[in-house]
Every structure is written in structure tokens, then in C-alpha cells.
Amino acid sequence: MDDERPIRRFLSAALGTNYQVFEASNGEEAIAAIPAFRPDLIILDIGLPDISGVEVTRHLREWISTPIIIISVREQESEKIDALDAGADDYLTKPFGAGELMARIRVALRHTIQPELMSFIKFEHLEIDLVNRLVNFDHQAIQLTPTEYDLLKLFVQHAGKVLTHRQLLATVWGPGYEDDRHILQVNISNLRHKIEIDPTRPTIIVTEPGVGYRLRIP
Amino acid sequence: MNKNRQKSRSKHAAFAQNDLLGGKNPSRTFISNLSKLPYQPLSTIKRYLLAVLLTLIGTGLGYLIELKISPTNLVMIYILVVMITAVYLGKGPSILVSILGVLLLDFLFIPPYYTFAVEDTEYLITFAGLLLVGLVISALATTARQQAEEAKARETDTLMLYSLSQDLSTAVDGQSVAKIVFRHLPAAYGTKFTLYVPENGILKLYTSVGSEQDIPLSERNLANWCYKFAKPAGLGINILPSLEPRFLPLLSAGKNFGVLSLTPIDPTQPLPANMDRMLKAFIYQISIALERVQLLEQNRQIELLQVTEKLQNALLNSISHELRTPLVTITGTLTTLENQGDELDSAIANSLISTAREEADHLNQLVSNLLDMSRVEAGTLKVKHDPTDILDMVGFALNSMGSRLGTHKITVNVPDGIIVSMDYVLIVHVLTNLLDNAIKYSPEGSQIKISAVQMGSVVHIEVIDQGQGIPNEDLEKVFEKFYRVQLFRHLSGTGLGLAICKGIVEAHAGKIWAENHPDGGTTFIFELPLK
Numbered sequence: 001m002d003d004e005r006p007i008r009r010f011l012s013a014a015l016g017t018n019y020q021v022f023e024a025s026n027g028e029e030a031i032a033a034i035p036a037f038r039p040d041l042i043i044l045d046i047g048l049p050d051i052s053g054v055e056v057t058r059h060l061r062e063w064i065s066t067p068i069i070i071i072s073v074r075e076q077e078s079e080k081i082d083a084l085d086a087g088a089d090d091y092l093t094k095p096f097g098a099g100e101l102m103a104r105i106r107v108a109l110r111h112t113i114q115p116e117l118m119s120f121i122k123f124e125h126l127e128i129d130l131v132n133r134l135v136n137f138d139h140q141a142i143q144l145t146p147t148e149y150d151l152l153k154l155f156v157q158h159a160g161k162v163l164t165h166r167q168l169l170a171t172v173w174g175p176g177y178e179d180d181r182h183i184l185q186v187n188i189s190n191l192r193h194k195i196e197i198d199p200t201r202p203t204i205i206v207t208e209p210g211v212g213y214r215l216r217i218p
Numbered sequence: 219m220n221k222n223r224q225k226s227r228s229k230h231a232a233f234a235q236n237d238l239l240g241g242k243n244p245s246r247t248f249i250s251n252l253s254k255l256p257y258q259p260l261s262t263i264k265r266y267l268l269a270v271l272l273t274l275i276g277t278g279l280g281y282l283i284e285l286k287i288s289p290t291n292l293v294m295i296y297i298l299v300v301m302i303t304a305v306y307l308g309k310g311p312s313i314l315v316s317i318l319g320v321l322l323l324d325f326l327f328i329p330p331y332y333t334f335a336v337e338d339t340e341y342l343i344t345f346a347g348l349l350l351v352g353l354v355i356s357a358l359a360t361t362a363r364q365q366a367e368e369a370k371a372r373e374t375d376t377l378m379l380y381s382l383s384q385d386l387s388t389a390v391d392g393q394s395v396a397k398i399v400f401r402h403l404p405a406a407y408g409t410k411f412t413l414y415v416p417e418n419g420i421l422k423l424y425t426s427v428g429s430e431q432d433i434p435l436s437e438r439n440l441a442n443w444c445y446k447f448a449k450p451a452g453l454g455i456n457i458l459p460s461l462e463p464r465f466l467p468l469l470s471a472g473k474n475f476g477v478l479s480l481t482p483i484d485p486t487q488p489l490p491a492n493m494d495r496m497l498k499a500f501i502y503q504i505s506i507a508l509e510r511v512q513l514l515e516q517n518r519q520i521e522l523l524q525v526t527e528k529l530q531n532a533l534l535n536s537i538s539h540e541l542r543t544p545l546v547t548i549t550g551t552l553t554t555l556e557n558q559g560d561e562l563d564s565a566i567a568n569s570l571i572s573t574a575r576e577e578a579d580h581l582n583q584l585v586s587n588l589l590d591m592s593r594v595e596a597g598t599l600k601v602k603h604d605p606t607d608i609l610d611m612v613g614f615a616l617n618s619m620g621s622r623l624g625t626h627k628i629t630v631n632v633p634d635g636i637i638v639s640m641d642y643v644l645i646v647h648v649l650t651n652l653l654d655n656a657i658k659y660s661p662e663g664s665q666i667k668i669s670a671v672q673m674g675s676v677v678h679i680e681v682i683d684q685g686q687g688i689p690n691e692d693l694e695k696v697f698e699k700f701y702r703v704q705l706f707r708h709l710s711g712t713g714l715g716l717a718i719c720k721g722i723v724e725a726h727a728g729k730i731w732a733e734n735h736p737d738g739g740t741t742f743i744f745e746l747p748l749k
Binding site for chain 2: 074075077078165185186188193202207
């Protein structure tokens with residue numbers, strides 16, 4: 001759903017070959033159409049004319065778990081984070097390319113199609129095996145602290161999805177730590193030194209500026 | 219309070235009276251401050267006594283030479299005394315001397331001696347002559363002295379007006395006009411002066427005594443009235459005569475430029491004619507000065523407007539050019555694909571598309587810059603302070619630039635674990651802007667170094683290039699909005715990037731500056747507080 005016609009047209013054209021698309025130009029219309037259309041994924045512009053995208057997300061999360069991808073402009077930084085914390089799955093910043101959009105959709109759908117969490121992932125130089133609690137760098141096992149391991153595990157389970165600072169802190173450190181960004185920074189930095197080839201140009205755990213981090217899918 | 223005022227007023231009155239005793243000439247009150255005439259310090263009684271003394275001296279002198287000359291010629295001595303008295307002691311004493319002279323001449327020197335009887339009636343003619351000459355001389359001398367006195371007073375007035383107008387010509391605003399006026403207005407005109415000058419539609423007031431806040435509302439209101447209707451009001455004037463000060467409009471060429479209020483020393487008496495004339499001249503000078511100040515201010519406003527307009531035009535020109543260039547490429551690509559998409563070689567089509575895509579990115583960057591600039595300008599730039607790892611931020615900036623880095627060799631020298639409380643997105647913006655500049659203004663394949671150093675409670679982040687540097691006189695100006703270094707005019711740009719960087723860094727309570735290296739290349743440094 002988006003209130004700009006040209007954007008809806010572009011989205012329909014880009015998605016139409018692979019997916020069946022329902023368009024809505026405002027929040028009310030979209031919410032009303034969801035029970036009948038029963039979408040597998042929702043693309044939501046955060047700047048809707050009637051209800052804010054954050055409100056729509058909160059409302060939808062009360063009764064469905066359909067993946068939601070937020071579309072925002074750079075100036076809507078805080079709304080975007082609020083929407084992600086309210087349960088949206090991912091976001092795209094305008095302007096974005098069709099390729100990027102497809103990738104985000106695939107990640108979001110995979111997590112719903114395979115509800116059992118990912119347990120194994122392999123990069124060129126790195127293997128992470130959650131079943132056996134093994135992390136290999138160039139086939140050599142590396143040692144992680146329990147916190148670093150928990151953090152990495154969370155990333156692998158949500159591979160390709162953005163995780164906000166608050167989500168990471170609340171899950172790994174527990175309630176009460178949601179705002180302790182410093183501790184998160186330090187652990188991410190340490191983790192990158194152990195798993196990245198060049199920690200100054202990370203390619204596995206990438207930063208989502210102002211939002212959080214994302215584990216890149218190999 | 220009331221009593222006090224009464225008292226001070228009677229004191230002023232006494233002072234005025236005292237002065238009047240000094241002479242009948244009304245300008246004396248005023249001149250008393252400025253010039254010293256010969257008889258000035260003497261009281262009337264003293265002047266008459268002195269006249270008598272001079273007559274007696276003359277008589278003594280006559281007595282000594284009496285035997286050698288005829289009595290008729292002794293008249294000369296008395297004429298001399300009359301003349302001296304007239305010039306130096308005034309009219310009254312000289313008349314006294316004339317009469318005394320006649321009597322003494324008759325009594326002492328004309329036979330029969332020591333009586334007022336006269337033997338030879340011819341002497342009566344001598345007496346009449348002496349008396350007449352004495353009276354005429356005293357009248358003439360007094361007139362001459364008065365004229366000299368008036369000329370002197372006029373000269374002093376002219377000098378005062380001249381120095382006032384000279385000082386006023388240096389005034390640039392209402393306040394400086396007020397200062398000069400209060401310094402020049404003689405105390406004889408009043409005890410307290412207040413100047414009301416219109417500024418931005420309201421009367422701003424400056425007072426010579428005490429604080430501006432102490433001026434009561436009633437006075438302010440009357441000043442407003444006086445300004446509005448350009449008529450004098452207040453003390454001694456038939457409009458609201460009971461209100462203490464006198465309000466005089468400052469008129470020039472039929473327009474009102476303000477109001478001068480003053481509290482006269484003796485409110486019961488109108489000003490003497492010559493003082494009144496002088497006050498009018500003063501007021502005229504003040505009006506002209508205020509008119510000039512107002513014109514000056516108008517000119518300033520116009521100049522400012524012109525500069526702003528010029529700036530806006532420059533902005534529009536530069537922006538529309540910058541916006542149109544990528545649009546030309548994008549439109550060209552799209553129409554080419556639309557018209558001959560099928561016939562085009564796929565390699566050519568792909569290269570067209572990727573160029574258009576790059577230009578679209580460029581367009582997006584431009585629009586973001588414009589938005590950022592407007593937010594910096596409007597002061598609505600919101601800084602979200604989050605603890606941020608500098609190394610993480612640098613890595614992200616480099617990754618996000620991707621192919622824009624081109625063939626430049628980037629080296630990163632950032633230690634681990636420098637955590638700064640800052641807005642991640644905005645600082646990334648600063649760094650990418652600096653990197654874009656470094657790439658644009660240094661040769662392909664050259665090295666660009668990014669380093670960060672923690673220095674106490676701040677961190678310095680540097681971008682060092684090997685370009686040709688910035689002319690020294692432009693090192694500060696490059697951070698100004700729309701400023702472009704003349705040398706690099708041929709390269710496209712809006713002159714906004716560094717101004718935005720400065721705005722963002724300053725919103726973080728930081729600093730940004732540029733330095734040239736002796737061996738070529740420029741370093742851009744920004745400093746951020748850790749917390």
C-alpha cells in the first residue's frame with residue numbers, strides 16, 4: 001500500500017510477473033482488504049495519508065503475522081525504527097531498486113515458509129553450525145564468548161533480516177538492556193574481528209545505519 | 219517627593235534670577251557658561267563703587283595738574299574716565315561718572331572754589347558740554363559693548379551648532395544620535411532630556427538621566443501622541459500643559475523623525491527669544507541626523523535584500539543546472555529504449571541503463587543534500603545521539619560508496635573501540651561528503667587516508683587526499699553555502715556539501731576545518747566530543 005500512484009504502478013509491474021498484487025492507496029482500505037485477500041506479504045509505505053505506518057503495523061500485528069516490509073524516505077528515520085520494533089520485518093529506503101526489493105521479499109517469505117529457524121549457514125571463509133555449536137573460520141574452529149555466540153546465533157536464525165538494536169539487546173541480554181547500545185557496539189566489534197576477513201569493511205554482519213544490523217545471506 | 223521637586227524648582231528660579239541681576243541682556247544666562255566679559259564677576263554695587271573710585275582718581279590727577287592748565291581742559295580727564303567706565307562697567311556707572319564729574323569740576327576747580335556757585339557763567343556751557351559728551355559716550359560705548367557681546371554669543375551659538383552637526387554626521391543609529399545630543403545640549407535648556415526614535419514601527423527611547431525603564435507610561439504615551447501628530451505638547455504648551463516635560467517633534471521636510479522631551483529649568487517662564495531660536499536650530503539638526511540615520515538603515519535593508527536575491531538567483535541557477543544534467547541522461551536513455559529498444563545491441567542498452575541508473579542515484583543525492591541544507595538552515599536538524607563505533611561508521615561509509623570510490627587507494631587507520639555519542643546517519647553523511655570531495659579533487663589512483671585519533675574528550679576524524687589543495691584564502695570559505703573555489707569551477711557541484719557537513723558537525727557541538735599539506739593535498743578534519 002502506497003498513496004503515490006506512480007510508485008504503486010512501478011511496484012505492480014515489478015512484482016506482477018511473480019506475484020499476485022493487491023493495491024491499496026491508504027491504511028483503511030488496506031486493513032479492510034486484508035481478510036478477503038489474505039496476502040502472504042505486505043509492502044507498507046510509512047507515510048500514508050490517513051493512518052501512520054507505525055499504527056498500521058501495530059494494528060496488523062494484533063491479529064496476523066504476515067511479513068511486513070516498510071517503505072520510507074530518509075527523513076522518516078524514527079518512524080521506520082518504531083515500525084520495525086512494532087513488528088515489521090524489514091524496510092527499504094526510497095528510492096530503491098527492483099532487485100533490492102525482490103531480495104527483501106524473498107528473505108521475508110523464506111522465514112514464513114520455513115518457520116523452523118535456520119541452523120546452518122556457510123560463507124566463503126566461514127561456517128556456522130548452530131546444531132553443533134561450531135563456528136569455523138577457514139576450517140579452523142574459533143572461540144566465541146557465550147554472548148558473542150548468542151548474538152551470532154540470533155543473526156543466523158534471522159539471516160537476511162534486519163534486527164534493530166532494541167531487538168538484539170532484548171533477546172541476547174534480556175529485558176532492561178534495550179537501551180544499552182554501548183555493550184552491543186563492543187560485542188559486535190569483537191565478533192567482527194573474529195569472523196570478518198577485514199573488520200574495517202565488514203561483509204557478514206553489516207550495519208543498517210541508525211537501525212541495527214543484518215546478517216548478509218551468502 | 220512633591221516637596222523635593224518644589225524645592226529644586228525654586229532653586230532653579232533663584233539661579234535664574236541671580237543671573238538676571240548680572241545684566242539686562244537676556245542672552246547672558248546662556249553665555250554665562252561660555253564667555254567671560256570684563257565686568258562679569260562684579261556685582262552692580264561694586265561696579266558703581268568702582269566708577270566713583272575712578273572719578274576720584276581722575277579728580278586727584280586733576281588736582282595735581284590744576285595749576286598748569288586751565289580748568290576747561292580738566293574736562294578731558296573726566297571724559298576719559300566716562301569712556302573707561304562706559305566700556306568696562308556699563309551704562310549706569312558711566313552716567314554716574316558724567317554727573318559726578320560735572321559736580322566735582324564745579325566744586326573743586328571752578329572759582330569760587332568749594333561751592334557749587336559759578337562766577338563766570340561761561341562755565342555753565344562747559345558743564346553742559348561735559349554732561350552731554352559723557353551721556354553720549356556712555357550710550358555709544360554701551361551699544362558697542364552690547365553688540366560685541368551679541369556677536370560673541372552668536373559666534374558661540376554657531377560654534378555649538380557646528381560641533382553638534384559635525385558630531386551628528388558620524389552617528390549611525392538612534393542610540394548614537396541620542397548620545398551626541400545629550401553631550402551637546404546645554405544644561406540651560408533643561409534638566410533631563412529624552413530622545414524618542416522610531417525603530418521598527420515603535421518609538422525607542424534614550425534618556426540622558428537615569429534608566430529608560432524609569433520613564434513613566436504617561437510620558438511615553440504623550441511622546442507617542444507628539445510623534446503621531448507632529449505637534450509639541452506637555453509642560454507650558456497648551457496640549458496637556460500639566461505633564462512635566464516638554465515634548466517637541468523632530469521635523470524635517472514635513473516628516474516627523476522622532477520626539478525630544480526636556481524638563482525646563484524654570485517651567486514658569488518661557489525661554490528667552492534667542493535661546494528659543496537656538497533650541498529650534500538644535501532640533502532641526504537632530505531631525506536631519508535622524509532622517510539620515512533612517513535613510514542609512516533603509517539603504518542597508520535594500521543592500522541586504524539585493525544580496526539575498528543574488529544568492530537565491532545563484533542558488534536557483536546552480537541547482538536547476540545540477541538537477542537537469544542527470545535528468546537529461548535519464549530521459550535520453552528512456553526515450554532511446556522506448557523508440558529503438560528492440561534494435562539496440564544489448565551491450566549498448568545495458569551501458570545506457572547503468573549510466574541512467576548512476577545519474578538517478580546522483581539526483582537522489584542532490585535532493586538529499588538540498589533537504590539537509592534546508593534543515594541545517596532552519597535549525598530543524600535533529601541529532602539522535604547513539605553510542606557509535608567509529609570503525610563501524612567508517613566501514614559502513616566506505617561500503618555504501620561502493621563504486622564511487624573508483625580507482626583511489628583507500629587506507630583506513632582507525633583504532634578499535636573509539637565509541638562516540640553521535641547521529642550515525644548524519645556523520646556517515648559527513649564522511650561520505652568528504653570522501654566524495656577527496657575523490658573528485660584528487661587524481662585517479664592516488665591515495666586517500668581516513669584516520670581517527672582520540673584526543674582526551676574529543677575524537678579527530680581526518681580525510682587526507684593527495685589532490686592539488688585549496689588556495690589558502692579559501693580554506694575557511696569552502697564551508698560557506700554555495701561557495702565554490704574559482705579554480706574548480708569547471709567541475710560540477712552546488713557548493714552545498716561542505717556547508718551541510720559544517721551544519722551537521724556543529725549540531726554535534728563539534729568543529730570542522732581544512733588544512734593544506736606543504737607537499738600537496740588537503741586534509742579535512744572534524745572533531746566530535748565523545749559524549
